[in-house]
Amino acid sequence: MQSSVPNTKYESLRRFCLESLGLDLFGVANIREIRKTFLLSHDVADRYDYAISVGKEVLLSVLDDIKEAPTLLYFHHYRQLNSYLDRAALQIATEISSLGYLALPVAASQVIDWKEQKAHLPHKKIAELAGLGWLGKNNLLVNPILGSRLRLVTVLTNLPLKTDSPLPYSCGDCRRCQTVCPAKAIKDLPSAFDHLACFEKLKEFRNKGLVGQYICGICVKACPGQKELS
Numbered sequence: 001m002q003s004s005v006p007n008t009k010y011e012s013l014r015r016f017c018l019e020s021l022g023l024d025l026f027g028v029a030n031i032r033e034i035r036k037t038f039l040l041s042h043d044v045a046d047r048y049d050y051a052i053s054v055g056k057e058v059l060l061s062v063l064d065d066i067k068e069a070p071t072l073l074y075f076h077h078y079r080q081l082n083s084y085l086d087r088a089a090l091q092i093a094t095e096i097s098s099l100g101y102l103a104l105p106v107a108a109s110q111v112i113d114w115k116e117q118k119a120h121l122p123h124k125k126i127a128e129l130a131g132l133g134w135l136g137k138n139n140l141l142v143n144p145i146l147g148s149r150l151r152l153v154t155v156l157t158n159l160p161l162k163t164d165s166p167l168p169y170s171c172g173d174c175r176r177c178q179t180v181c182p183a184k185a186i187k188d189l190p191s192a193f194d195h196l197a198c199f200e201k202l203k204e205f206r207n208k209g210l211v212g213q214y215i216c217g218i219c220v221k222a223c224p225g226q227k228e229l230s
């Protein structure tokens with residue numbers, strides 16, 4: 001959903017992202033209300049009123065083999081997607097810089113506060129504000145087409161852009177992710193999600209040497225959006 005303010009820069013950036021860079025999702029959020037929460041110094045964060053949120057699909061074929069634990073194929077795909085998104089964010093920022101505006105690409109997957117498990121900024125919250133999806137029961141962004149099969153990155157900018165509006169919460173009666181979660185972390189409401197139980201399970205997967213990062217993929221596979229594995 002988009003606001004009615006006309007903005008040719010929005011349209012040309014959207015085309016650049018989706019057609020030239022091969023990204024799957026594009027949206028813009030106004031971040032004035034949330035930038036104080038970023039783990040950036042306030043004088044840096046305050047330079048930026050807008051965040052461009054872009055996403056790339058996690059392929060169904062890579063999730064196929066995930067049953068009760070993450071796989072090495074998924075781990076590799078996860079890192080490839082983050083690297084793809086980081087490169088895309090750099091290209092978006094370079095494009096905006098060439099127009100004479102500031103643009104700051106923020107790493108797709110870089111935890112800088114391990115105790116609180118926080119990155120420089122909440123990519124998921126920004127994507128929600130940018131209309132790319134809603135926060136699902138599985139504590140992931142759910143897009144109407146891709147479900148939770150997506151990775152995100154953010155570019156902050158002071159280029160004035162038309163902004164998008166958040167989508168309504170639409171998990172409804174679905175409980176597919178809840179049924180398969182090995183940590184029983186997923187509840188009926190997103191606000192009741194058990195972060196600690198989920199993180200303990202991710203630590204278990206990592207400590208067993210299954211993958212080199214805190215990832216799982218089980219509830220991502222359970223939320224495929226409009227595509228299904230037959």
Ligand code: SF4
Pocket residue numbers: 136137138139142147148170171174175176177178222223
């Ligand atoms: S699997 Fe269903 S309940 Fe879980 S996040 Fe996706 S849409 Fe929501």
Ligand code: SF4
Pocket residue numbers: 138180181182183184185186197198199201202215216217218219220
């Ligand atoms: S990432 Fe794994 S452990 Fe965490 S909520 Fe999803 S399925 Fe459960």
